[in-house]
Amino acid sequence: MAERATMRDVAALAGVSLKTVSRVVNNEGSVSPDLEARVTRAAEQLRYRHNIAASNLRSGQRSRAVALLVQDLSNEYSAILLRAVSDVARDRGIVVLSASLDEEEGRERELVANFIGRRIDGMIMMPATTDQSYLQPDVAAGFAVVMIDREPRGLSADSVVVDNVEGAERATAHLIRHGHRRIALVSDDPRVVTAQDRRQGYERALSASGIALERQLVRSARTVGGSMDQVRELLSLDDPPTAIFAARNTSTAGAAISLKRMGKSHLVALVGFDELQLAELADPGITTLAQDPAHVGSVAVGLLLDRLDGQSEPPRVLTLPTALTARGSGEIRPPD
Amino acid sequence: MAERATMRDVAALAGVSLKTVSRVVNNEGSVSPDLEARVTRAAEQLRYRHNIAASNLRSGQRSRAVALLVQDLSNEYSAILLRAVSDVARDRGIVVLSASLDEEEGRERELVANFIGRRIDGMIMMPATTDQSYLQPDVAAGFAVVMIDREPRGLSADSVVVDNVEGAERATAHLIRHGHRRIALVSDDPRVVTAQDRRQGYERALSASGIALERQLVRSARTVGGSMDQVRELLSLDDPPTAIFAARNTSTAGAAISLKRMGKSHLVALVGFDELQLAELADPGITTLAQDPAHVGSVAVGLLLDRLDGQSEPPRVLTLPTALTARGSGEIRPPD
DNA sequence: CCGAGTTGTGACATCGTTGTCCAGGACCAC
DNA sequence: GTGGTCCTGGACAACGATGTCACAACTCGG
Numbered sequence: 001m002a003e004r005a006t007m008r009d010v011a012a013l014a015g016v017s018l019k020t021v022s023r024v025v026n027n028e029g030s031v032s033p034d035l036e037a038r039v040t041r042a043a044e045q046l047r048y049r050h051n052i053a054a055s056n057l058r059s060g061q062r063s064r065a066v067a068l069l070v071q072d073l074s075n076e077y078s079a080i081l082l083r084a085v086s087d088v089a090r091d092r093g094i095v096v097l098s099a100s101l102d103e104e105e106g107r108e109r110e111l112v113a114n115f116i117g118r119r120i121d122g123m124i125m126m127p128a129t130t131d132q133s134y135l136q137p138d139v140a141a142g143f144a145v146v147m148i149d150r151e152p153r154g155l156s157a158d159s160v161v162v163d164n165v166e167g168a169e170r171a172t173a174h175l176i177r178h179g180h181r182r183i184a185l186v187s188d189d190p191r192v193v194t195a196q197d198r199r200q201g202y203e204r205a206l207s208a209s210g211i212a213l214e215r216q217l218v219r220s221a222r223t224v225g226g227s228m229d230q231v232r233e234l235l236s237l238d239d240p241p242t243a244i245f246a247a248r249n250t251s252t253a254g255a256a257i258s259l260k261r262m263g264k265s266h267l268v269a270l271v272g273f274d275e276l277q278l279a280e281l282a283d284p285g286i287t288t289l290a291q292d293p294a295h296v297g298s299v300a301v302g303l304l305l306d307r308l309d310g311q312s313e314p315p316r317v318l319t320l321p322t323a324l325t326a327r328g329s330g331e332i333r334p335p336d
Numbered sequence: 337m338a339e340r341a342t343m344r345d346v347a348a349l350a351g352v353s354l355k356t357v358s359r360v361v362n363n364e365g366s367v368s369p370d371l372e373a374r375v376t377r378a379a380e381q382l383r384y385r386h387n388i389a390a391s392n393l394r395s396g397q398r399s400r401a402v403a404l405l406v407q408d409l410s411n412e413y414s415a416i417l418l419r420a421v422s423d424v425a426r427d428r429g430i431v432v433l434s435a436s437l438d439e440e441e442g443r444e445r446e447l448v449a450n451f452i453g454r455r456i457d458g459m460i461m462m463p464a465t466t467d468q469s470y471l472q473p474d475v476a477a478g479f480a481v482v483m484i485d486r487e488p489r490g491l492s493a494d495s496v497v498v499d500n501v502e503g504a505e506r507a508t509a510h511l512i513r514h515g516h517r518r519i520a521l522v523s524d525d526p527r528v529v530t531a532q533d534r535r536q537g538y539e540r541a542l543s544a545s546g547i548a549l550e551r552q553l554v555r556s557a558r559t560v561g562g563s564m565d566q567v568r569e570l571l572s573l574d575d576p577p578t579a580i581f582a583a584r585n586t587s588t589a590g591a592a593i594s595l596k597r598m599g600k601s602h603l604v605a606l607v608g609f610d611e612l613q614l615a616e617l618a619d620p621g622i623t624t625l626a627q628d629p630a631h632v633g634s635v636a637v638g639l640l641l642d643r644l645d646g647q648s649e650p651p652r653v654l655t656l657p658t659a660l661t662a663r664g665s666g667e668i669r670p671p672d
Numbered sequence: 673c674c675g676a677g678t679t680g681t682g683a684c685a686t687c688g689t690t691g692t693c694c695a696g697g698a699c700c701a702c
Numbered sequence: 703g704t705g706g707t708c709c710t711g712g713a714c715a716a717c718g719a720t721g722t723c724a725c726a727a728c729t730c731g732g
Contacts, residue, residue, distance in 0.1 A: 004477050006688055017712045022690060030710065047473040052453040053389045053399075054688035058717050063389075065433075065454075073422060076613070079415030086409060086435055090443075095450060097401075097431050099422055114431060117388040118401075137383040141340050256617050277412070278612065281592050283619030342718055353682045358720060366680060390718035394687050 005046035014042035025050055062121045066144075066304060067097040069111060069125040074100075076277055077249055077293045078126075081148070084297030085124060092305065094121075101128040103192060103222075109134070116143065122304045124148055124297075130193075132157075144307035146300045150193050156315045158303040162291045164194050164273075167322040168201025169208075171271045171289040172245050174324060176209050179333045180243035180269060184217040184234050186227050186255055187247035195220065198247040198273060217241050227254025235262060242334035243269035249276055256282055256329070271330040279327060287330025291322050341382035350378035361386055398457045402480075402640060403433040405447060405461040410436075412613055413585055413629045414462075417484070420633030421460060428641065430457075437464040439528060439558075445470070452479065457644055460484055460636045466529075468493075480643035482636045486529050492651045494639040498627045500530050500609075503658040504537025505544075507607045507625040508581050510660060512545050515669045516579035516605060520553040520570050522563050522591055523583035531556065534583040534609060553577050563590025571598060578670035579605035585612055592618055592665070607666040615663060623666025627658050 007021045014021070016035055023031050024039040031039070042048075056063050068085050070078040078100075086096045097120065099111045108128040112135070115123060122144030132145075133154030139145055145152070147159040175183050185202045188195040203213055216237065219230040227250060234241055235258075244259075246252035252272025259265045265283060272279075275290035299318055324330075343357045350357065352371055359367050360375040367375075378384075392399050404421050406414040414436075422432045433456065435447050444464040448471070451459060458480030468481075469490030475481055481488070483495040511519050521538045524531040539549055552573065555566040563586060570577055571594075580595075582588035588608025595601045601619060608615075611626035635654055660666075 008688080018688095019690080019712060020710085023711090026690080032710070035711085047477075049449075049474070050453050051393075051455060051688055052450075053455055054393055054717090055690070056717090057387075057390055057393060057687095057719090058689045059691080060717070072419065074412075074416045074419035076410075076412055076415065079412065079418075080410045082415075082418075082434070083408065083410035083436060090435065090447075093450070095433050095454070096435070097433055098418070099426065099432070100419060111426075113385075114388075114429070117386050118431070119387060119389055138385070141383075253614060253617075256614075260617060276614065278589060278592075278614040278617065281589075281596060281614065281622075282617040286617075344718080354718095355682055355720080356680090359681090362720080368680065371680085387718055390687090391720075392687090393689090394718075394720045396687070396720095 005043075005048045006051075007048070009046055010039065010042045010048050013046060014038045056119075062308065063119050064092075064094045065097060065118070065120040066094055066301075067099070067111075067115045067120050067123045067125075069099050069101055069108065069123060069127075071103060071126055071128070072100050073098060075249065077274055080293040081297040081300075084294040085301045088298055088301045088305070101126070103128045103189065105129045121308055122146070124300045124304060126150065127152070144304050146304045146307075148296055148300050151317060152315075158307070158316050158318075160296050160300045160303065160318045160320065162296075162320050162322050164197035165201040165204070167273060167289050167291075168198035168245070168247060169205045170201075170322075170324060171273060171330075172202045172205035173208070174287070174289075174326075174330055175243040175245060175269055175271055176205060176211070178243075178269060178331055180241075181209075181211050181334075182214070182217065182239070182241045183211075183243045183245055184219065184231075184241035185245050185247060186219045186221065186230055186234075186251040188220060188251065189222050190220050195247060202245055202247070221251065221254065224250045224254040224257070227251045228258040231255045231258035232262070235259075235264065235268065241268070243271075243332075246270065246272040248272075249274035252276055252286060252288070256286055265329070266332065267335070269330055269332040269334075271324075279325075282327075282329070284329045284332070285327025287324070287326050287328065289322050289324045291320055296320060341379075341384045342387075343384070345382055346375065346378045346384050349382060350374045392455070398644065399455050400428075400430045401433060401454070401456040402430055402637075403435070403447075403451045403456055403459045403461075405435050405437055405444065405459060405463075407439060407462055407464070408436050409434060411585065413610055416629040417633040420630040421637045424634055424637045424641070437462070439464045439525065441465045458482070458640045460633075460640060462486065463488070480640050482640045482643075484632055484636050487653060488651075494643070494652050494654075496632050496636045496639065496654045496656065498632075498656050498658050500533035501537040501540070503609060503625050503627075504534035504581070504583060505541040506537075506658075506660060507609060507666075508538045508541035509544070510607055510623070510625075510662075510666055511579040511581060511605055512541060512547070514579075514605060514667055516577075517545075517547050517670075518550070518553065518575065518577045519547075519579045519581055520555065520567075520577035521581050521583060522555045522557065522566050522570075522587040524556060524587065525558050526556050531583060538581055538583070557587065557590065560586045560590040560593070563587045564594040567591045567594035568598070571595075571600065571604065577604070579607075579668075582606065582608040584608075585610035588612055588622060588624070592622055601665070602668065603671070605666055605668040605670075607660075615661075618663075618665070620665045620668070621663025623660070623662050623664065625658050625660045627656055632656060 011018045011021045126149045131154040145157040151159045221227040246255045272288045279286040347354045347357045460482045462485045467490040481493040487495045557563040582591045608624045615622040
C-alpha cells in the first residue's frame, strides 16, 4: 500500500524547504509566485493531503470538530436537530461527530471520554447521566458544553430547553377543555427527567380541574411497540380513558397506531408532545404540542460557537416555546 | 484558562519518566504495580486526558473514525442508516462523522477533503458527484470507501444498492394490475441517478402493458413542498391521473398530503418508493415499496470494516431486496 | 559468587506539521 | 559604495505522544 506523501516529500520534489511548503499550504503569502507554483504542482503530483491532526497538534489551534450526543439518532427529532447543527457547523468549517446514548450513563461517559481524547472543541448533549460534574475539569480547560432538552446538573454549562411542565399542562388542559375527565398518560421511562416533568404538568392540569389522578391511567414505555401495548391495555380496562396524552413522539406514534388498529381513532382523543412529521396524514390528523427541533439545534450550536469565540458570561438557560397544533385528534369529545 | 496536563506533567508528578506513563496509559504491562499506582494517581489528580490525535500521529495507527455522507441527514431514511452505522462502529470503538450533501458536487469534494485531511479511516457515501475518480489515490493509500444507494463511477469501491429499476417497475406494475392506465410519476431531481433508474422502471412497466408514456404525467420535485405542488397540478389537469407512483419518500409524503388536502386520498391510488415511518397511520395506509435502511447501514459498515481489516478482494456490489407492503392506498381502483 | 537470562526503566529519535528566528539578496537613498 | 529596510527562504525546536534500544537491577543455576 502506497504511503501518503508528506510536506517533506513535496518540498523535495519542488526543491524547496519544508517551511516553504507549509507557507504555501497555509497561504501565508510571503512566497514568490514562481516557488508557489512549483510547490502547488509538486503537491498535486504527489496527491498531497494536508494532515489536519498534525497541524492542530503543532499549532495548538482548535480541532474544528464538535459532537452531538442524543438519545437516539434515528428519532426524527434528533435527525432534524443533527441536520440543523451540521448546517451551522459546516458554514464555519466545523465537522460534527454524533452518537446515540439510549439513556445509558455508561455509554455517555465512554463516548465523552473518547471525544475529549480526540480533542474536539465542544459538544451538544442530551445527557443520560443525572450528574455531569465529571465534565467540570474539561469545561475549565476550554471544552464547551451545551445541554439540550435538560438542564445540566453539577456543571456550569449553557442549555436549551422547553418548559416541559407547562407544555404538558397545556396539552392536558386542552383535552380537559374538550370535555375529558378520564385522560391517560403514556410517557417515556420515568427515570428520564423530561418524562418526570411532563408527568408533573399532566398532574397539575388534572388537579387544577379537580380531577383525581388514577394510577392505572398512567403508563410508560420506551419504544413505539411498548406504547402500542400500553394503549391496547388502557382501552381494554373496564372503565377506559376517553383521551390520551402521549408525552413523547414515540409514545404518540404507538398510541396512534394502536388506536387505528382498534378502529378507535375517531373515538378516543389524542394529544402528543413533540412533532411527528406525518401528523397531518393520520385520520384524524394528530394534535401535537411541539417544539421546533431545527430551532433547538441552531440555537444550541449558536451558544456553543459563542463559547468557542471566547464568550465567558455565566451559563445561560434558553427556554424555547412550544406550540399546540390542533389537527383533529385532540378535539374529539368524549362519548355522551 | 487552565492548560491541559500532558504525559510529561503526569510523569513529573509521579516522579517517573515519560515513557513509563505511556506504558501505563497503554496498558503495556511491564510496569511494577507500585509505579503503576503512582502514575494512575498522578493522572487522576491532574485530570489527564490521553491525546488520541497525538498518539495516532506517532504510532501510525488508524484513527478509528469513519464518515457517513448522505443527501440529507434529516430524512428518516438517512437517520435510520446513521443509527445503524453508529451502532456497529461503536461496538468497535470507532466514532462517526456525518454530513449532508444535498446533491451538491462541490460540497461533496469539500467535505471529503476535510475528512481525509483528518485522516479518517473510511467513508460510507451516497455520492453527489457523477464521477468519484478523484478518490482513487486515497483509496490506493488505504482509505476505505463504500457507496450506498448508487454504484461508484471511476472508482473501485464496494457498494450496497437496491435494484431501483426493478423496484420501480414492480411498484408501477402493482398499480397497473389494479386497473390503472393513467399513472403519474413524481420523482426526485432527474439529475440524480436513482431518480433516473426509477423513472426507467416506471417506463418499462408502462410499455410492458402497452401504455404510452405521457410527458405531462411525469413530474419531479426535490422537497415535500415541491411534490405537493406537482400533485396539485397533476390532479387539476383536464384528464388527471388515477394513480401516482412517488419515487422517493419525500415525494410520497408530499403526494399523500396533497391528496388528503384535496379530499382525494380514497380516490387516487398511491404507491411510494422507500418506507415512511407512519405509512400505516394515513387513511388509507400508504402502500410502499421499501428497502430497509438499517440493513443497508449495517451491511455497508460491515463491508467498510472488512476493508479496514485488510480484505483486498475486488470490489463487491451487494444488491439488497425491496419489499412491497400493501396498506390500502396502492389498491384503490380507478373510477368506473 | 559468577555469568546468563529476565524484568523494569529511561534516553532519544520520531510522527507531520508550524512558530521562531536568522541569513542573505534585492532595493533604495544617500 | 555604504547602510538600512524589506522580503524570501531555511534551520531548528517544538506540539504530545510512542517505538527502539540500551542499561540497570534483579533472579537463578551451577
